[in-house]
Amino acid sequence: MSETGNIIELKDVYKSFGAQQVLKGLNLGIPRGQTTVIIGRSGGGKSVMLKHMIGLIKPNQGEVLVDGINIVRMSDHQLNGVRRRFGMLFQEAALFDSMNVQDNVAFPLREHTKLPERQVLNLVSEKLGMVGLPGVEHKMPSELSGGMRKRVGLARAIALEPEIILYDEPTTGLDPPLSAAINRLIAETQQKLGVTSVVISHDIEGAFLVGQNIAMLYQGKIIAQGSPQEIRDSSDEVVQQFIHGRAEGPIEVI
Amino acid sequence: MGWLRPMEMVGGKFLHWLEEAGELLLLFLQSVLWMMRPPFRLQLLFKQMEFVGVGSLGVTILTGAFTGGVFALQSYHGFSLFGAESLVGSTVALALTRELGPVLTSLMVTGRAGSAMAAELGTMRVTEQIDALYVMxxxxxxxxVVPRILASVAMLPVLTIIADFVGIVGAYVVGVGLLGINHGIFISKIIEYMDFSDISMGLVKAAFFGLILSLVGCFKGFYTSGGAEGVGRATTRAVVLGSVLILASDYVLTAMMF
Known part of the structure; x- marks a missing residue:
């Protein structure tokens, strides 16, 4: 248990790919049991930052703490123990296209539990019910629409009832009603399972809807963090320009 | 310093090549490490054995049969100049078991299965399915990677022995059936000149080529970047690099073994 009540902490994280510096001394704490939304420009390193939290990407410099333990120097084998506490929804869902929906959602259950097959299948239908997709067990991912794939991805992410769920742009590319549905799912999942959620988004409305805590990533750093109200009232011009979607301001658009 | 450019290019290529060789070796070491850790995924292994082995049976048989046949035809023309037609069978049998069986089979499987491994893993990489595995x-x-490597190492010798046998049958059909070499002589010369070690060394080579083609295929797929184009590039490179490594290592192995 970390002293600050943060389940995940990124400390002074630097990351570059070739000559391109993506994260430049980023500091961020994710409070336990809440939904934190990270907003910021497309291509601004939000996904990169998210992938640091689960050890998919390692920083060039800095620390990533999960419950106070630095995961940066862990081997894949050691990381597996940490990763079991996480669920992650990928941008394009990343379902295994060689398996049907049922096997996809059952995958983490079969890998990490010794539950009898009957119970696994029950859990799969329960999770698919939770994301509003009952009865699609035998479809292949290629037969589903983008929104359905994301919901199956969410069902897979929550299959093991993780403590922490990471969402990589859950609503990008979806139509407004579906975005709203996904946002509601995120909020419901958080309430039902009492998990810590980290959501990456550039959908401002959704961010204010699901987030109890909002952080803005700009030029490789977190420039503001606080409750939705605090972010709305922020005096930072970059934050104001971003949340109001204005073309003019300190953010160079073109 | 314009005159240094060519050197830079050569040096850069060399460094890139070294880097890639290092990464390939690392993937191999990782595979060995993860091979020995439970869980042992037998189902995935059998699936890959079916894909690499059973799936490549058709092309292996065709390759073997025609290679044996054409080899008999060619060597007959040469040997008949000095009346040594009786040696056609043993020549073909030795060439097949020691060289052509393992090498041609491996090249065919590289084109069929090595490329598929690169394409499949590459697609999984660019669609974040590999990341999803890490996350879960x-x-x-x-x-x-481990099931593909194990399956290839296990199945290549099996395919090779089939290619050897079918190749000799092909040579028999051409030599005895079409060209009129005496049946008894054809067979007895094979038995006389061929040792068990000719076959077994060929099979050792095949297993090694199986390691190469699967490792290269998985390596190129595993480190794919750049979307659909990247997957295409990975597939091509897997076949080219795999084939080159098979041919080059064939020389080294042969020099060491025989």
């Missing part, structure tokens, strides 16, 4: 605390090297 399943090591992708263990889940994807």
């Amino acid at each position: 605390a399943v090591n992708p090297v263990q889940y994807l």
